[in-house]
Amino acid sequence: MLHRAFAAWRGGGRRKAGGNATLIAVIALWALAVIGGEVMMWSYQLTPGATAAAAPATWPAGGAIPAHRGRPLLLMVAHPKCACTRASLNELRRLIARFEALSPPPDIYLSLVVPEGEGAGWIDGPVLRNASSIAGVRVVLDPGGRFAARLGATTSGHVLVYGADDALLFSGGITAARAHEGDAPGQNAIVRALYGQTSPIHRSPVFGCGLRSPAVKG
Amino acid sequence: MSLDPAALSAVADRILAKTESTYEDFVRRWHLRAERMFLWLMVGQWLFGIFIAVTVSPFAWEGKTRVVSNHVLAAVVLGGLLSALPIALILLRPGWVGTRHVIAFSQVMWSALLIHLTGGRIETHFHVFGSLAFLAFYRDWKVLVTATVTVAADHFVRGLFIPESVYGVANASAWRFLEHAGWVVFEVSVLTYGIWLSLNELRRIAENVAQVEAFAEREVLAAVPAIPVQATA
Numbered sequence: 001m002l003h004r005a006f007a008a009w010r011g012g013g014r015r016k017a018g019g020n021a022t023l024i025a026v027i028a029l030w031a032l033a034v035i036g037g038e039v040m041m042w043s044y045q046l047t048p049g050a051t052a053a054a055a056p057a058t059w060p061a062g063g064a065i066p067a068h069r070g071r072p073l074l075l076m077v078a079h080p081k082c083a084c085t086r087a088s089l090n091e092l093r094r095l096i097a098r099f100e101a102l103s104p105p106p107d108i109y110l111s112l113v114v115p116e117g118e119g120a121g122w123i124d125g126p127v128l129r130n131a132s133s134i135a136g137v138r139v140v141l142d143p144g145g146r147f148a149a150r151l152g153a154t155t156s157g158h159v160l161v162y163g164a165d166d167a168l169l170f171s172g173g174i175t176a177a178r179a180h181e182g183d184a185p186g187q188n189a190i191v192r193a194l195y196g197q198t199s200p201i202h203r204s205p206v207f208g209c210g211l212r213s214p215a216v217k218g
Numbered sequence: 219m220s221l222d223p224a225a226l227s228a229v230a231d232r233i234l235a236k237t238e239s240t241y242e243d244f245v246r247r248w249h250l251r252a253e254r255m256f257l258w259l260m261v262g263q264w265l266f267g268i269f270i271a272v273t274v275s276p277f278a279w280e281g282k283t284r285v286v287s288n289h290v291l292a293a294v295v296l297g298g299l300l301s302a303l304p305i306a307l308i309l310l311r312p313g314w315v316g317t318r319h320v321i322a323f324s325q326v327m328w329s330a331l332l333i334h335l336t337g338g339r340i341e342t343h344f345h346v347f348g349s350l351a352f353l354a355f356y357r358d359w360k361v362l363v364t365a366t367v368t369v370a371a372d373h374f375v376r377g378l379f380i381p382e383s384v385y386g387v388a389n390a391s392a393w394r395f396l397e398h399a400g401w402v403v404f405e406v407s408v409l410t411y412g413i414w415l416s417l418n419e420l421r422r423i424a425e426n427v428a429q430v431e432a433f434a435e436r437e438v439l440a441a442v443p444a445i446p447v448q449a450t451a
Contacts, residue, residue: 023311027320030303034327037296041334044288046380083275083287087337115282145281156279177380179275179289180338213281 045177048205049155055171056151059162063147064140065109072106072164072194077148078131079156080112080123082209084179088157089130091174091187096136098191104164106194108137113145113156113211145211156208161190169193172204180207229432236428237421244420245357246313252355253308256321259352260301260308263328267293270335289335297331300324318356322364325349330372347405354409357416362406370399 161170176184186204271293277284307317329345336342373395
């Protein structure tokens with residue numbers, strides 16, 4: 001097949017009638033491979049992280065973030081080195097701009113998970129730099145990811161929103177695909193919930209890096 | 219001095235034939251020129267895609283475990299695949315009609331890949347319109363049709379399954395791909411008009427070249443004795 005295709009390519013004036021047919025077959029195979037590659041790429045992007053456990057119905061006490069009665073709270077859990085989280089942070093930036101008319105505005109936190117055995121230097125990177133440029137976002141550390149586990153978060157970019165009455169309003173992601181910026185159902189659900197409107201969804205899949213190392217098999 | 223009608227008719231036929239061959243030569247040279255440009259563009263896009271993937275998202279993480287990100291693999295493998303066949307055809311089958319249609323398909327798929335690699339940035343969608351302008355260098359409207367159909371098909375399919383990736387909103391109508399395709403058709407219409415004007419100009423130049431060459435030949439001079447240039451020959 002390859003030999004015939006190459007001969008068809010190089011045939012020039014001595015091209016046989018079947019030469020172009022072979023070449024067109026090669027082109028068709030190539031187009032199928034390209035389309036297959038695009039499908040695989042999107043399949044990867046549309047595969048959410050590990051299923052999150054149910055988030056606590058009310059804000060859990062005892063964590064790094066104090067109780068927030070009287071004000072809504074929005075928390076994003078992130079892996080400090082996850083490049084996909086850039087999209088989540090950029091969407092968070094746009095989301096915050098939609099909170100302007102909220103009174104009182106929500107307290108906004110970014111909780112960076114530091115794995116066991118790693119120091120505070122682990123959080124240095126693009127996620128922290130990006131978060132630092134978003135006005136109103138307070139960064140907290142989560143040693144060992146214990147607080148993230150209590151919240152049921154398994155994937156970087158997981159957002160939890162609690163109302164002024166401490167009740168859980170939303171739990172999930174705010175991007176429509178992994179590392180993909182743009183509108184997403186989770187964003188609209190958060191805005192509707194914080195403005196006191198009914199939302200058709202209260203959860204959405206989270207696309208991003210895993211917060212925990214994969215379990216060692218054996 | 220009388221003119222020989224048969225000789226004049228033969229000269230006219232030769233001028234027409236020469237016009238056609240000169241025109242085809244001009245067009246072929248344009249095709250080859252466009253392909254040389256796409257050769258470098260295909261290499262450049264591949265390197266650019268890898269650069270974007272390596273700088274923006276080199277690794278994917280699971281806790282403390284990191285692996286080379288899917289973006290890097292997509293840039294190297296899928297990007298390499300996208301550029302490989304156009305480059306091979308440009309080198310081995312330059313000027314072939316299939317070569318330019320493969321390039322048109324590849325160029326539009328490159329737009330989709332770059333949009334993916336840049337995290338869906340809306341600005342990267344402009345690559346589609348830039349690509350159409352590049353493809354217009356071929357001065358072949360059929361190449362633009364291949365690109366337009368590829369854009370419309372890509373938007374239609376992605377619009378069904380992940381509308382956010384093409385339209386930026388989650389609840390886009392299933393027919394919204396027609397709006398995007400409409401803007402592409404708008405640009406393609408302008409480019410096609412430009413191609414038509416350009417080809418007409420090219421044909422006129424070919425006619426002039428054919429006439430000048432024909433009149434410069436001895437047989438023509440003999441067939442048209444009334445032309446003053448004969449007196450000085």
